[in-house]
Amino acid sequence: MLILQNTSYLHENKNMLFKNISFTINKQDKTALVGNNGVGKSTLLKIIAGELKPFSGQLIQNSKAYFVPQLYGQFNEFTIAEALQIKEKLNALQEILEGIVTEENLEILNDDWSIEDRCREALLHWQLADLDWNQKMNTLSGGQKTKVFLAGIMIHQPDLVLLDEPSNHLDFAGRELLYDFIQNTSSTVLLVSHDRTLLNCLNKVLEMTQNGIAAYGGNYDFYSEQKKIENNALENDLQSKEKALRKAKEKERETIERQQKLDARGKKKQEKSGVARIMMNTMRNKAENSTSKVKDVHAEKISGITDDLRELRSSISSFDQMKFGFNNSSFHKGKVIFKAANINYKYNHHSIWKENLSFEIVSGDRLVIKGLNGSGKTTLITIILQKLHPTEGNVHSAIKKTIYIDQDYSLLDNRLKIYEQAESFNDTGLEEHEIKMRLSRFLFSQKDWDKPCNALSGGERMRLMLCCLTISNEAPEVIILDEPTNNLDIQNIEILTAAINEYEGTLIVVSHDMNFLDSIHINKNILL
Template identity: 65%
Template sequence: MIIIQNLSYIHPNKDLLFENINLTIQSQEKTALIGNNGSGKSTLLKIIAGKITSTSGSLKLDAEPYYMPQIFGQFDHLTIAEALGISNKINGLKEILKGNATEENFSLLNDDWLIEQRCKETFVQWKLDDLDLNQKLESLSGGQKTKVFLAGISITNAEFVLLDEPSNHLDLESRNLLYKFIKSTKKTLLIVSHDRKLLHLLDPVLELNKNGINVYGGNYDFYVQQKQIENNTLQQDIHSKERALKKAKEKERETLERAQKTDARGKGKQEKAGVARIMLNTMKNKAENSTSKLKSIHAEKTSGISRELQDLRSNVKNFDKMKFGFDNSNLHQGKMLFKTENINFTYNSKSVWEDDLDLEIVSGERIIIKGENGSGKTTLINLILGKIKPSKGEIFRSEIQSIYIDQDYSLIQNQFSIYEQAQEFNTEGLQEHDIKIRLSRFLFPKESWDKKCEALSGGERMRLMLCCLTICQKVPDLIVLDEPTNNLDIENIEIMTAAINEYEGTLIVVSHDESFMEQINIIKTIQL
């Protein structure tokens, strides 16, 4: 069990990340932790894992947690055994088996005589049986590193597990191994993830924001239903407040017009009656003061309603505020873009594919390229884009405009400011104010325009990339997306999905995110 009370965290620069976190997780619960990029999900996991200290509040655990971070680069200099924290046990066991049965070696082993056998069995389960415990992590792929740390759950016999984006870098086969583990395990899990298939296996769902945690007692489907109800209620509240504001402004106008007419009639009667000028001035000042008071009363009322309306609108989901407006490709549907005959590519005298490839891609298709890690997906993309030539076979490629978007959105240049990056795509000479309007539409307000692109999060880089595509008046005929959802939170995945569904050109995607693939209407699969 874990009990968190009034937990807060403030960055060293004094910015508040979150406050008043109150949370209880029962033993054997499988809990999802979600929230927008920057909401503090990874920080909260690190606090629970004991890697950093909260600013205030209390934390009580009944078991030491096993923590798997999102990024593994800091472990590259370590061996697999060292990274998993079992090197002392392994060394102690080996020394005892050699005959060095010292008290120190028995202490290192800590009576865990099955540690080496457990490693072998677990590595087989995670398809890592070709790895050695003394191998350095820097020699492994991203997917292998992820599976090593997932294997560490069973190897260390952990009962309370913290996982930060565990399906990142995993191919489809490995993701299915992860889903199977989550379904079958009796361990207590707290998982940060944007993988919606994984989230469907967890219950409850916790949503983290600056003001605390909202608990949804169900899986991700239940969470989505509840958020839809909340969003519908929010829209009703906004419409109601808009009507109230309109009515208040009309009332203000009518009241002031009536007061002005009354004052004008009164002044005319007094002048006809020969009232002294000094008295007229006194009565005029009194009328003006009265009108001013009326203005103040109504202005205060309309201002209050406007503030309430602004607060409500600030809660509207970001992608509901955005307008993409992509132009269509000029290519007619069905035009042959790419055709191959018996192609292959050779690395170090070895062919990438066992069988040569025959492919056809025509305009308007939505294609997914599938295959395990190392199956040649990136090689095929580079052949399609003309970046490399085949070692064998023939390729026909039409002259088209194409754009390649990888998971790091590396088309965004780190040295540019947000505004400078937008101008890089301004090929049709849009005016400065048009560029700034589009930046604002993609949630980049005025105060962010001078911000360097190197400081942007994955979600911000993605939104800037989409904004740039709308600035470049002619959207490319072909967009290639390589694991586009890997570094995005759920909200930004929804933004990406909405943009892709509005694009009407040819689309090629490499992704292991099955939910994303279903939602962008893939019609053709290339299996490698």
């Protein structure tokens, strides 16, 4: 069992990331932790894993957690055995088998005589049988590093497993192994992910927001349906509040007009009846005070409704505003824009593909390039971009403008601030206020404009990139997306999906996210 009670975390800069988080996870629960980028999901996992200390609150857990992190840079100089904290046990077992049966070796091994067998089985299961325990982590691909830590689960056999975006770098085969593990493990699982197939393998969802944690029984699809019901209720509340605001303003106008008419009639009667000037002034002051009180009562009511409206509007997404907005009139669907005839590429005199590739890309295609890690997907993209020439075969390209969007959104210049970045794409002569309006449409308010690009989260970088492309407004014939959802939360994946579905040009995608590929209507694939 895992219990968090009123847990808060304070950044080193004294900003509170989250406060008073409370939830319970029972034994063998399989729970997703979802929420927008920056809300503190990874930090919360690190607190449970013991890597960070909370500012306040209480953490109760029956056993030590095993943590699969999202980033592995801190392990680059470690061997695989060191990264998994099994080097000493393996060395102790080896020495005991060689006859060096010391008290120290027996204490380190702690009767774990099957450690070597579990290690061998784990590497075999996760398709890592060709790796050596003394191999440095920095020699491995992103997918291999993830599989190493997933193999560690089989080796350590923990009761509680924490996973932070575990499918990010896995190919299709690796993801299938992960899904199978999640469905069949007897361990308690808490994971952060945007992979909807993975999230549907779980039986509970915790939604983390700035207001705390909300629990939903069921998998991610069930959670999505519940959120739709909640959002529909929000929309109804919004319409009701807007109607109430209109009525309140109308009531205020009518009441003030009526009060002013009464005051005017009273004044005329007083003048006719010859009331003394001092008494007239007193009566006028009373009338003004009465009108002022009426205004204050209505202003307070209108202010309250306006505050409620502002809060409701902030809870409702603005996906429909976040689109490329390109002029698509230059696209001629059906035209062959790229043709490859028996191409291949050699690294160190070895061809990357067993068989030469021949294919055509037609204007309007929505194409996915599939393949295992190391199958040459990036090489093929580089050839399509005409930054690399095949060592065998020929290519013909009629593509004039391509936009290449990688998972780090490196189209953006980290040296620039947000407004400067937007201005650098202004090749259509937009006025300053127009650029700022577009930034606001993509959820960058005035307080964000001087923020440096290198401080942005994955979702913020994606939204700024979309905004910059709308400012440029010169439609590319081809957009290439290379694992574009890896660093995005689900909300930002939906924003990206909506923008892509509005684009009418040719789309080439490298992704292992099947839900994303389905949602952008892929109609052709190249399998490497």
